[in-house]
Amino acid sequence: MRITHIEGTALPMRGDDIDTDRIMPARYLRAVTFDGLERHLFEDERTGSAAGDKASAQHAFDNPRYAGASMLIVNRNFGCGSSREHAPQGLYRAGFRGVIGESFSEIFFGNSLIIGLPCVTAAHDDIRRLMERVEKQPDARIRIDLQAGTCEVEGFTCAIALPAHARDALVTGAWDTTGLLLDRYAEVDRVAARLPYVAGF
Amino acid sequence: MGHTLLQKVWDLHTVRTLPTGQTQLFIGLHLVHEVTSPQAFDALRARGWKVARPDRTFATVDHIIPTRERTRPFVDVLAEDMIAALERNCRDFGVRLAGLDDDRQGIVHVIGPELGLTQPGLTLACGDSHTSTHGAFGAVAFGVGTSQVRDVLASQCLALEPMKVRRIRVTGMLPSGVYAKDVILTIINRLGVGGGVGYAYEYAGDTIERMSMDERMTICNMSIEGGARVGYVNPDQTTFDYIKGRPFAPAGDAFDRARAWWTSMASDRDARYDDDVVIRAEELTPVVTWGVNPGQSVPVVGRVPSGQEPAVAEARAYMGFNGGEAIAGMRVDVAFVGSCTNSRLSDLREAARIVSGRRVAPHVKALVVPGSASVKRAAGCSMCLGMNPDKLEGSQVCASSSNRNFKGRQGSPTGRTLLMSPAMVAAAAIAGEVTDVRTMITQASGTRSLKPEA
Numbered sequence A: 001m002r003i004t005h006i007e008g009t010a011l012p013m014r015g016d017d018i019d020t021d022r023i024m025p026a027r028y029l030r031a032v033t034f035d036g037l038e039r040h041l042f043e044d045e046r047t048g049s050a051a052g053d054k055a056s057a058q059h060a061f062d063n064p065r066y067a068g069a070s071m072l073i074v075n076r077n078f079g080c081g082s083s084r085e086h087a088p089q090g091l092y093r094a095g096f097r098g099v100i101g102e103s104f105s106e107i108f109f110g111n112s113l114i115i116g117l118p119c120v121t122a123a124h125d126d127i128r129r130l131m132e133r134v135e136k137q138p139d140a141r142i143r144i145d146l147q148a149g150t151c152e153v154e155g156f157t158c159a160i161a162l163p164a165h166a167r168d169a170l171v172t173g174a175w176d177t178t179g180l181l182l183d184r185y186a187e188v189d190r191v192a193a194r195l196p197y198v199a200g201f
Numbered sequence B: 001m002g003h004t005l006l007q008k009v010w011d012l013h014t015v016r017t018l019p020t021g022q023t024q025l026f027i028g029l030h031l032v033h034e035v036t037s038p039q040a041f042d043a044l045r046a047r048g049w050k051v052a053r054p055d056r057t058f059a060t061v062d063h064i065i066p067t068r069e070r071t072r073p074f075v076d077v078l079a080e081d082m083i084a085a086l087e088r089n090c091r092d093f094g095v096r097l098a099g100l101d102d103d104r105q106g107i108v109h110v111i112g113p114e115l116g117l118t119q120p121g122l123t124l125a126c127g128d129s130h131t132s133t134h135g136a137f138g139a140v141a142f143g144v145g146t147s148q149v150r151d152v153l154a155s156q157c158l159a160l161e162p163m164k165v166r167r168i169r170v171t172g173m174l175p176s177g178v179y180a181k182d183v184i185l186t187i188i189n190r191l192g193v194g195g196g197v198g199y200a201y202e203y204a205g206d207t208i209e210r211m212s213m214d215e216r217m218t219i220c221n222m223s224i225e226g227g228a229r230v231g232y233v234n235p236d237q238t239t240f241d242y243i244k245g246r247p248f249a250p251a252g253d254a255f256d257r258a259r260a261w262w263t264s265m266a267s268d269r270d271a272r273y274d275d276d277v278v279i280r281a282e283e284l285t286p287v288v289t290w291g292v293n294p295g296q297s298v299p300v301v302g303r304v305p306s307g308q309e310p311a312v313a314e315a316r317a318y319m320g321f322n323g324g325e326a327i328a329g330m331r332v333d334v335a336f337v338g339s340c341t342n343s344r345l346s347d348l349r350e351a352a353r354i355v356s357g358r359r360v361a362p363h364v365k366a367l368v369v370p371g372s373a374s375v376k377r378a379a380g381c382s383m384c385l386g387m388n389p390d391k392l393e394g395s396q397v398c399a400s401s402s403n404r405n406f407k408g409r410q411g412s413p414t415g416r417t418l419l420m421s422p423a424m425v426a427a428a429a430i431a432g433e434v435t436d437v438r439t440m441i442t443q444a445s446g447t448r449s450l451k452p453e454a
């Protein structure tokens, strides 16, 4: 599947260094499938969850104004920590089709790309403006054009960035890598044959 | 111009440049465990694929292993399902498994090295972010997610972006009571939790060269907490001595050939680095985290920062600390020595040396969970991530030798974690509060010097 645009309403999730333990608590890794993970996003910090004694401010994921959002807006180093793919899987299954933020952890970025969930970056001030805009007007539709490298929301446009390889993979539909890696398996064997440890030295 | 170990390993393992511009990299060793693999095996089944190189794949169970009751089937049906799935998958796909009753079982990052599977110059992947641990041997080791586990199972390859190399040179003698854990916590504090994104960290300098393999593993393990997906130390005599004689290590003449090749893979003297950082070991002190990421730490003689920046204020509020409060003297409820960062025999010994002749404070629950069955039975991840019954309760404060102080990490959504070295955990267990382990070392006259072994 080719992914060239992402369009929809957005959910702003403020904070730097949001780790994957927060996005998807470890107890939900206790399963042999990814089914149902969308129900547990940020569970420990959301209203009505086990974190009853947490600050009472409503969590963005519980705010009905953002219901149905297909884009997530985040700040710096989003998705750091554990390599659990359960975090992007939960987001994808909850209907998110893109994440826009100041920066991402590498493993989270790769885990998202490989399931067709683009993570694009924008400048600090642009993210601030986007978040403010969406907070004021949650039904604003955001449109990200991966090829043009732009993000548009009703009259406001900013540049977005994405490594060239990720953009190419998304727009050509090559983000699901296994097929690509198996494509010329003879070359894999050739590399294995030149590695002294493969044959036990 | 010479090359770094990373460049040499990368070039040698490159299959081709993919149409997307990424590198298709051959993976020399794939370590598999129960939590991040079931969906990957199912994907192979769905498409009728085989495991490409069972000979380069090795599985164990760790994350979900109960510390106490280990009879099968487990009382916990979810845990039982996961273990059963891995057993079935390994059987169906012909993958070697060090299962629950195998004396080789343990945390994947502890047993890879113990078995001699982890070796210099190879590429290694595992569905766990602390795979960087294996870099201590001069391997280039990547933590990956489940879809990438699927890629490696099916093709023995990963699609990756080239990375830059930052050399971090640690020089000088570590003061008594200051450990590898303090070195890496200091590095993360200085360079930031996102500072390593896009980089591999090469740990060098005489302090690192004098370190044992266990200490190097502690350092490489936490590379990812600094944002660096890969961390490594160049292989040397210490590395070779560790590997020699292990079950999967080359033997006899093959070992000599291996050593020559391993040596040739180390970074050249005139290698070019994208960045260079120097850390002076003499200046280091025991370090404790006060916040909710591993970069939020202070020396044990320091104070919780009083800044009003949102990240600092929020972390302080979660931890229940006041700005300006001394970190020493913080009451702890639980003391945990374990995890793939610090659960090796030398870590347990170091903690035991502090505890010897003393008693754990009555209000403290102390838990020691070895990293592998060869360290002791009942090995696993345990309270590092609270996937088995060992969890914090309520807002308990835990002095922990693990690697993550994220909110909720140790199993209670409001639990609080203070990261420190195993010796500092032992000191906290005895005092019942955060304590400078150096004061206990001077009290315990006659104990052996705590300097890292040469």
Ligand code: SF4
Residues within 6 Å of the ligand: B062, B063, B107, B108, B109, B128, B130, B338, B339, B340, B341, B380, B381, B384, B385, B402, B403
């Ligand atoms: S000990 Fe902790 S960090 Fe290490 S592999 Fe287990 S859960 Fe992950």
